[in-house]
Amino acid sequence: MLNGNWQYAAQQRGDWVNRVKATGRRVPLRATLPRSEQGFSLIELVITITVMTILTLGVMPLVKVSVQRQREQRLRETLRQLRTAIDEFHRDTVGMVCAGTPGGGGLQGGGAQPPPGIPGVGGGFIDPRSKVVISDCTIFGIDNPDHYPPDLETLVQGVNVIPRGIGPGAAGGAGLGGSTPLSQQQLSTKQKVYLRAIPIDPITGKAEWDLRSSFDPADSTSWGGENVFDVRSKSKEKALNGEQYSDW
Numbered sequence: 001m002l003n004g005n006w007q008y009a010a011q012q013r014g015d016w017v018n019r020v021k022a023t024g025r026r027v028p029l030r031a032t033l034p035r036s037e038q039g040f041s042l043i044e045l046v047i048t049i050t051v052m053t054i055l056t057l058g059v060m061p062l063v064k065v066s067v068q069r070q071r072e073q074r075l076r077e078t079l080r081q082l083r084t085a086i087d088e089f090h091r092d093t094v095g096m097v098c099a100g101t102p103g104g105g106g107l108q109g110g111g112a113q114p115p116p117g118i119p120g121v122g123g124g125f126i127d128p129r130s131k132v133v134i135s136d137c138t139i140f141g142i143d144n145p146d147h148y149p150p151d152l153e154t155l156v157q158g159v160n161v162i163p164r165g166i167g168p169g170a171a172g173g174a175g176l177g178g179s180t181p182l183s184q185q186q187l188s189t190k191q192k193v194y195l196r197a198i199p200i201d202p203i204t205g206k207a208e209w210d211l212r213s214s215f216d217p218a219d220s221t222s223w224g225g226e227n228v229f230d231v232r233s234k235s236k237e238k239a240l241n242g243e244q245y246s247d248w
Helices: 002-013 042-091 152-157 182-187
Strands: 132-134 159-163 190-192 210-212 230-232
Touching: 042 152, 042 230, 132 190
Parallel strands: none
Antiparallel strands: 132 159, 159 190, 210 230
16 A cells, blocks of 8 residues: 555656566668668669660660761861862952963963953953952962862962952953053952861861862872862761762
């Protein structure tokens, strides 16, 4: 009875402590943690790595094709830029008269007149897009009567030009009607640049190109050196469409 009274008194004072009896069952630690703090099991890691590997193997070929397609597009644009510069240079030579070349008698006039019915000196048609004519005849050798650029460096360094319609001589170019002395023409000559720089081949990564002159056959593998009539890539690889880059 005294013991019961003592327990009752202890409960009233707040000194009573209830004992928790062990149930004998094990509670897993993982079940007590929130989902955000739980890790991955081995099987989950294996499945994740397998899926990522499959996706990577499928995407990589597509990435390579996309990169190659972009390089091919840049190559086409670069070839178009080079060929446009060559054609513009050649347009500016129509109408010039160089001493020592067939059908020419010098910038002073007195040479052969253009054939009847063909505008310009030397039998060439003057393109209305050409506003100047090249006045430096020393850049053309006797083996370059077509007056294409002698090399790509000439397009970058520039050549001396004068406006069409300046100077004495036959009609058409550096001898269109006028009375300006030759010495004054040379003093007033300006330099025209056709290329800012020799572009880099996107396929080879080098500023090197296969050149073809106007006297080389279409399937020629070497440059004759007379002039630069066309440019092609030095790459021997094949494009996505099966063509050789060197044939573009």
